[in-house]
Amino acid sequence: MSVGVILLVHTAFDRAEQVARHWAQGGRPVVIHVDAKVPKDRFRTFQQALADLPDVLFSRRHRCEWGTWGLVAASQDASELMLERFADVQHVYLSSGSCLPLRPVDELRAYLADRPRTDFIESATTADVPWTVGGLDHERFTLQFPFSWRKHRYLFDKFVDLQRATGYARRIPEGLTPHMGSQWWCLTRKTLSAILNDPERPRHDRYFRRVWIPDESYFQTLARLYSTQIESRSLTLSKFDFQGKPHIFYDDHLQLLRRSDCFVARKIWPQANRLYEAFLTDPNTAQQRQEPNPGKIDRIFAKAVDRRTRGRPGLYMQSRFPRMGWENGVTAGKYSVFQGFAELFVGFEDWLAKSTGAQVHGHLYAPDRAEFAGGETVIAGALPDNALARDGNPKAFLTNLLWNTRGERQCFQYGPADNPKVLRHMTLDPNAQISVISGAWAVPLYQSNSDFAEIRAEAARLQRIEAKMLDELRKPDVKARIRTWTMADFIEAPMEPLQTLIDEIGQKNARRLAEAPRLVDLSGFGQFLQNLKNQGMHPYLMGDFPVDPIPRNRPGSSRKPYLVRK
Amino acid sequence: MQRKRWRIRAFRKRRELRPVANRTDQIRASDILLFSTQRNEGIRLPYFLRYYRDMGVSHFFFVDNDSTDGSLNYLAEQPDVSVWTTRASYKRARFGVDWLNWLLMQHAHGHWALTVDPDELFLYPFCDTRPLSALTDWLDASSIKSFSAMLLDMYPKGRIDQHPYRTGQDPLEIASWFDAGNYSIQKNPQFGNLWIQGGPRARVFFADKPKLAPALNKIPLVKWDRRYAYVSSTHNLLPRGLNQVYDEWGGEKASGLLLHTKFLSTFSEKAEEELDRGQHYGASREYIAYAEAVRDKPDLWCKWSEKYINWRQLEILGLMSKGNWA
Numbered sequence: 088m089s090v091g092v093i094l095l096v097h098t099a100f101d102r103a104e105q106v107a108r109h110w111a112q113g114g115r116p117v118v119i120h121v122d123a124k125v126p127k128d129r130f131r132t133f134q135q136a137l138a139d140l141p142d143v144l145f146s147r148r149h150r151c152e153w154g155t156w157g158l159v160a161a162s163q164d165a166s167e168l169m170l171e172r173f174a175d176v177q178h179v180y181l182s183s184g185s186c187l188p189l190r191p192v193d194e195l196r197a198y199l200a201d202r203p204r205t206d207f208i209e210s211a212t213t214a215d216v217p218w219t220v221g222g223l224d225h226e227r228f229t230l231q232f233p234f235s236w237r238k239h240r241y242l243f244d245k246f247v248d249l250q251r252a253t254g255y256a257r258r259i260p261e262g263l264t265p266h267m268g269s270q271w272w273c274l275t276r277k278t279l280s281a282i283l284n285d286p287e288r289p290r291h292d293r294y295f296r297r298v299w300i301p302d303e304s305y306f307q308t309l310a311r312l313y314s315t316q317i318e319s320r321s322l323t324l325s326k327f328d329f330q331g332k333p334h335i336f337y338d339d340h341l342q343l344l345r346r347s348d349c350f351v352a353r354k355i356w357p358q359a360n361r362l363y364e365a366f367l368t369d370p371n372t373a374q375q376r377q378e379p380n381p382g383k384i385d386r387i388f389a390k391a392v393d394r395r396t397r398g399r400p401g402l403y404m405q406s407r408f409p410r411m412g413w414e415n416g417v418t419a420g421k422y423s424v425f426q427g428f429a430e431l432f433v434g435f436e437d438w439l440a441k442s443t444g445a446q447v448h449g450h451l452y453a454p455d456r457a458e459f460a461g462g463e464t465v466i467a468g469a470l471p472d473n474a475l476a477r478d479g480n481p482k483a484f485l486t487n488l489l490w491n492t493r494g495e496r497q498c499f500q501y502g503p504a505d506n507p508k509v510l511r512h513m514t515l516d517p518n519a520q521i522s523v524i525s526g527a528w529a530v531p532l533y534q535s536n537s538d539f540a541e542i543r544a545e546a547a548r549l550q551r552i553e554a555k556m557l558d559e560l561r562k563p564d565v566k567a568r569i570r571t572w573t574m575a576d577f578i579e580a581p582m583e584p585l586q587t588l589i590d591e592i593g594q595k596n597a598r599r600l601a602e603a604p605r606l607v608d609l610s611g612f613g614q615f616l617q618n619l620k621n622q623g624m625h626p627y628l629m630g631d632f633p634v635d636p637i638p639r640n641r642p643g644s645s646r647k648p649y650l651v652r653k
Numbered sequence: 654m655q656r657k658r659w660r661i662r663a664f665r666k667r668r669e670l671r672p673v674a675n676r677t678d679q680i681r682a683s684d685i686l687l688f689s690t691q692r693n694e695g696i697r698l699p700y701f702l703r704y705y706r707d708m709g710v711s712h713f714f715f716v717d718n719d720s721t722d723g724s725l726n727y728l729a730e731q732p733d734v735s736v737w738t739t740r741a742s743y744k745r746a747r748f749g750v751d752w753l754n755w756l757l758m759q760h761a762h763g764h765w766a767l768t769v770d771p772d773e774l775f776l777y778p779f780c781d782t783r784p785l786s787a788l789t790d791w792l793d794a795s796s797i798k799s800f801s802a803m804l805l806d807m808y809p810k811g812r813i814d815q816h817p818y819r820t821g822q823d824p825l826e827i828a829s830w831f832d833a834g835n836y837s838i839q840k841n842p843q844f845g846n847l848w849i850q851g852g853p854r855a856r857v858f859f860a861d862k863p864k865l866a867p868a869l870n871k872i873p874l875v876k877w878d879r880r881y882a883y884v885s886s887t888h889n890l891l892p893r894g895l896n897q898v899y900d901e902w903g904g905e906k907a908s909g910l911l912l913h914t915k916f917l918s919t920f921s922e923k924a925e926e927e928l929d930r931g932q933h934y935g936a937s938r939e940y941i942a943y944a945e946a947v948r949d950k951p952d953l954w955c956k957w958s959e960k961y962i963n964w965r966q967l968e969i970l971g972l973m974s975k976g977n978w979a
Binding site for chain 1: 779782783784786787790791794795801802803832833834835836837838839840847849851853855856860861862863864870898899900901902903904905906907908955956957958959971972973974975976977978979
């Protein structure tokens with residue numbers, strides 16, 4: 088009972104030599120196929136380098152272009168040579184020059200000897216595989232591919248389109264069910280010789296010659312005809328990236344590979360000296376082996392694919408700049424935007440910070456500077472409060488802030504006096520929780536001592552802007568969590584919405600709010616609004632406020648535990 | 654069209670270059686080449702050469718712009734350096750781009766070429782365990798022709814001139830701080846590249862005119878073809894496809910960084926000198942801003958500055974990415 092190894096080699100001959108020597112010294116016969124594209128003298132030197140090993144043979148050379156028949160022809164010839172010359176070979180292991188044996192040769196022999204009838208070949212029907220390159224799965228078997236995918240991609244694609252449009256389809260030979268899988272297999276003598284000696288073989292070969300990437304389907308399909316026991320997995324560890332290209336292993340993967348339970352890994356970077364040293368030193372003494380943990384390898388490479396295809400949510404940087412709608416998370420974390428709250432409640436920011444544990448900023452988009460929490464001029468990530476820099480790219484300021492503070496809930500105040508350009512970005516962001524008490528901008532005006540003509544002009548301006556903002560919030564495509572109240576509605580029963588908002592921020596505690604923020608003194612506010620009306624400006628966003636005396640159901644008397652009027 | 658113009662311009666400017674040491678016959682097909690212009694950077698060159706030799710650069714190309722500190726001789730003596738000298742105007746050679754385009758066109762065809770300034774230290778994912786050729790092999794296998802590395806301005810804690818830089822020293826021992834998250838990005842519709850601004854220069858020197866802050870996007874590593882041309886420094890190049898170093902569908906492409914160690918003790922002197930020469934971009938406004946700021950507010954450090962540890966830290970901070978490379 089023995090296993091023979093086929094090596095397909097086209098480059099990095101010194102490494103291929105090392106690997107062939109390793110197998111041969113472990114007592115396994117080796118058949119090497121060298122790509123016909125390799126120059127003759129290069130081939131000779133390689134052949135001579137291995138001349139001292141009687142059990143290393145070279146098979147007839149074929150031209151091996153990726154995705155073409157050459158690779159299958161090479162495997163066929165090498166297999167025939169192996170079966171013919173080494174009668175005690177019971178399993179044939181197909182690998183390449185850039186594969187590296189991870190476990191002692193003897194372990195592989197023992198493993199296969201225990202499973203004399205099992206064929207290890209990944210083989211799945213076309214409907215069930217997600218990994219196909221170029222989106223072609225079943226069509227690999229029914230279309231013609233005269234143009235190289237690598238060199239003439241345009242022609243390749245156009246010709247596929249043409250065949251699809253005309254409804255062209257090749258007939259799949261009777262009795263065959265197309266299967267696909269990794270081209271690195273390990274088959275029994277019985278199955279392999281059945282495939283190679285089948286009287287139907289010329290017909291099969293003729294068909295597969297024109298299939299796309301036949302090395303992933305020829306043996307995979309035919310093994311299904313003859314094998315009595317298929318284990319559909321490859322003994323070769325091979326990880327693929329999102330383009331279907333194999334991941335490459337480097338020196339820093341040494342610990343990972345030690346923990347793999349696979350027998351062979353591909354592909355190895357030819358200059359990964361430490362890997363070759365570590366795994367090829369002594370073929371038959373078992374290494375200091377660690378408990379196998381193949382899951383870790385899977386995770387690392389799955390993460391790489393995820394990073395390349397989906398990226399880190401909320402990150403904008405030199406090599407990730409998603410188009411609108413493709414962000415996979417417009418921002419890095421949830422945040423809350425409050426409009427009108429700080430105007431209506433005394434010390435709202437402190438109160439909010441205390442009740443939620445979140446970082447609460449003032450008006451981040453205020454005209455003169457970004458009002459960071461605690462009056463800071465720079466915050467995390469060295470993001471400055473500079474209004475000019477912020478307004479040059481308001482969205483970047485927001486996404487930077489949330490990226491820099493990930494893990495800490497952010498809240499900030501917003502209003503009609505602030506830079507309006509960021510609003511659209513926030514409304515399209517599912518991470519945003521936007522709460523608006525409309526018309527509350529009138530409160531600071533009411534409290535100010537400015538000239539009434541100025542106040543009137545400012546009120547008109549702010550109302551115009553806020554009306555536009557509210558339109559923005561009501562657009563059909565908004566994705567943010569949006570709540571709006573008129574000021575009159577809100578002060579009617581402020582605790583309930585406040586509790587909801589705090590719960591949604593959901594940081595520190597689930598308990599009821601013990602302390603309510605203090606409402607500013609609004610006596611005379613109705614008269615103030617009336618004065619504006621008398622000047623011909625019509626304030627409406629705050630809802631209805633009757634002229635003094637303050638209405639009977641005003642907050643204070645009945646809700647005393649929560650709201651204390653000054 | 655524009656690409657042709659820059660190439661013809663480079664062709665015309667070739668006469669300004671006088672070879673001092675030409676060792677280009679040593680170059681083998683698989684070598685990674687480095688291109689740089691320099692003027693009076695003698696103090697930095699020993700560390701610079703060591704850093705890139707260790708990384709796996711095989712041959713250096715320098716254009717020396719009229720140095721007076723002996724650095725030309727120093728370069729000419731190095732066994733793996735080819736150096737040209739010129740007394741012509743840096744500004745009129747479009748800040749050296751024309752000269753480098755010419756050398757690239759002549760010598761870099763078919764090679765991976767790294768174009769950096771003497772104060773820029775290139776960093777890529779896994780650079781502590783894998784040589785540069787691992788990266789270029791991977792880029793080749795992935796059919797990627799250009800590799801992005803944003804400029805990350807490094808600065809010391811305290812006054813810029815507080816810690817004198819000694820020749821041969823790792824500049825990151827002094828300038829070990831950076832801004833982690835204040836970069837703003839726009840797309841340049843003309844060339845398709847990203848336009849990135851921010852960092853300490855935007856925060857301190859350009860606080861009152863952030864729109865004029867220097868661009869930080871760079872594409873320094875390119876599998877060169879003689880038809881290519883850098884347009885404006887290494888910020889962008891033509892054909893436009895080479896500027897597509899970022900993903901627009903949510904994913905991350907692999908990218909590195911150029912640690913920019915401009916802000917050493919040598920800086921104030923340099924800023925004044927460059928201001929006198931008036932040879933820099935945008936009427937040297939960058940140097941005008943520096944000279945002004947350096948006189949009264951020379952500390953770039955703030956309490957949110959991040960101290961440099963290694964590339965993994967920079968990748969976690971989102972300044973660079975491993976992309977699909979694992």
